[in-house]
Amino acid sequence: MASEEIRPRPTASGQFLGQFGGLLTNSKLDETPRKMSLTDSTIRNAQHQSKPKKPYDADGLFMILTPAGGKLWRLKYRYLGCTKVLMLGSYPEISLKDARAKRDDARKLIANSVDPGAEKKRLARLATLTAACTFGVICEEFLELQKSNGRSTTTMVKNRWLAKQLMPELGKRPVTEIEPFEVLSILKRVERRGARETAKRLCEFACRVFNLAIITSRARNNPAANLSGALASPKVKHHAAITEPLAFGKLLRDIEATEGFMTSRLALKIAPHLFVRPGELRKAEWSEFDFEACVWKIPAPKMKQRVEHHVPLSRQAIEILAEVSQLTGTSRYVFPSIRSTMSEYTINAMLRRMGYGHDVMTAYGFRSSASTLLNESGLWSADAIEHALAHKETNKVRAAYYRGKHWDERVKMAQRWSDHLDKLRHGATVISINAALAKPRNLGGMRAPAVMAPKKRRIRTV
Incomplete structure (x- = not known):
């Protein structure tokens, strides 16, 4: 979501008018118009007109009343000498209380020399990237990496079989949203049917996929790490052989x-x-x-x-x-x-x-x-x-x-x-x-x- 610059219109006397007739007695744009704060009842009863109106709250927070009936929260702020407007959402999805909380968070960022608009764009890009980084996508990358590293055809077939066991529940999930208990529930279900060795290998495989996500900066935690301690040890089964x-x-x-x-x-x-x-x-x-x-x-x-x-x-x-x-x-x-x-x-x-x-x-x-x-x-x-x-x-x-x-x-x-x-x-x-x-x-x-x-x-x- 982008921020937009605004330029208030000065009156003939050089002062800035508020939307409800109030005056900005100080011409510095980073100061909020000196008006009474909005209330829920004021917002609910606000009448839409042919031209957009902008009732102010406090500390740069205001609302745009559109001719089509929309009630949009905006925050006016100043960063590096430039006046900007940050979009905070629409009413009633974002209540007055929520809008004020967002305003306060933005002002804290400004105090720490961070542009709230730029930060919002960064988080939006991160969310888009995260949504695309599903377990299935990372898993396919892992398999391709194994193939390029010269793993045998037999090993690749086994790895793809393991991946197939995890895909129904984890395939479309972003790796950052997967919790350890979700992975463990899959492993326990396999373990309950008597396939202890398969459960162990599934755990190891999932752990390696999540590790790839961490190495490539698409995840911070490995939900499959240490889960092997919650699994029953596989029964040691040697290949049958005649030794007499x-x-x-x-x-x-x-x-x-x-x-x-x-x-x-x-x-x-x-x-x-x-x-x-x-x-x-x-x-x-x-x-x-x-x-x-x-x-x-x-x-x-x-x-x-x-x-x-x-x-x-x-x-x-x-x-x-x-x-x-x-x-x-x-x-x-x-x-x-x-x-x-x-x-x-x-x-x-x-x-x-x-x-x-x-x-x-x-x-x-x-x-x-x-x-x-x-x-x-x-x-x-x-x-x-x-x-x-x-x-x-x-x-x-x-x-x-x-x-x-x-x-x-x-x-x-x-x-x-x-x-x-x-x-x-x-x-x-x-x-x-x-x-x-x-x-x-x-x-x-x-x-x-x-x-x-x-x-x-x-x-x-x-």
Whole structure:
């Protein structure tokens, strides 16, 4: 709302007339006409005429009586040598008492060297901006930021699913108006249906969205902060995995005998040898494999920790990849689908068809199986195993040190592990890996399997 300048009309004697015939005996425009204050009855009974009238109250407050019947509050004030008029609203929405309170507030601003008109415009712009800064708008910005930061497709799908849970109640609300109890009520409703983990993740997601609003100066408080303390702790649920050697050997035999789409079978067959995350296996590309060095280099954007990860390839893993190359060697992905990569549900679905329920074995469980059996063997350092699993190392110096120090150990471990899987698959008696395995092959001396030109990619093994 803008302020407007007015210039009172002087009489022939140089004095200023009030609207009801009173005189402004002082020509200084920042002084109020010396008239009696308005009353509610005076305002209610005021008659509208063909020309606007301006009855004054006190301290610059006056009313405009328009020919159309309007009764508009105005405040005349002086700021930096200029006379201005501030619009305060209309009567009866703004009562006489309210108008006087607004006048007093404006005069306090003037006393503090603040122009009431400029301040009103600033607050109006802020209100407009705030109304546009809804949770939905900030949430979409957060998701776009995640995408630009290289978050995986799987992560983005999960984040959008979380956002969808919050949109019905918070999506159109300005972030500055959302209270903690509103967010908590949503989380508690999710918690009551038994989804404690989902409630926790929703809380974390909402907290990050509100933090973005604070960072970008569109909010001052985070209503989701500290709400996790009001939620029940999720029940720890590990990915189901077979860690008993004989049972794991039976699983390997079942994998060997299973029927189905060949590419899916080979993906399931190589999973225990590589024990990478299911998403990393599904999105493997032929260009990432260096068969000369017998290593798979997974780019950082595909890794959970956003750090490039190298996986040593055993002889058995290379042989399986050679089979796969006969089927998908001309494709971008090692395990493609019609449109993109193999579905994230494929391996788990195959395990179910083989009779392994979700509480017995999962695609992710191959990592737990490898971790348990390798640690129990006592042959390998815990750091080498952890690095093979691509678990996060919080100390950057330590992480860089172990990446180089344990590579040779990991190369030997990869081959011995694959050899051990072969023995388990053949029904070997359960004995220590150290005694059961032959001396590991020198992978560095292996002849590189040939990879054909892009039009036909094949692998020759030895």
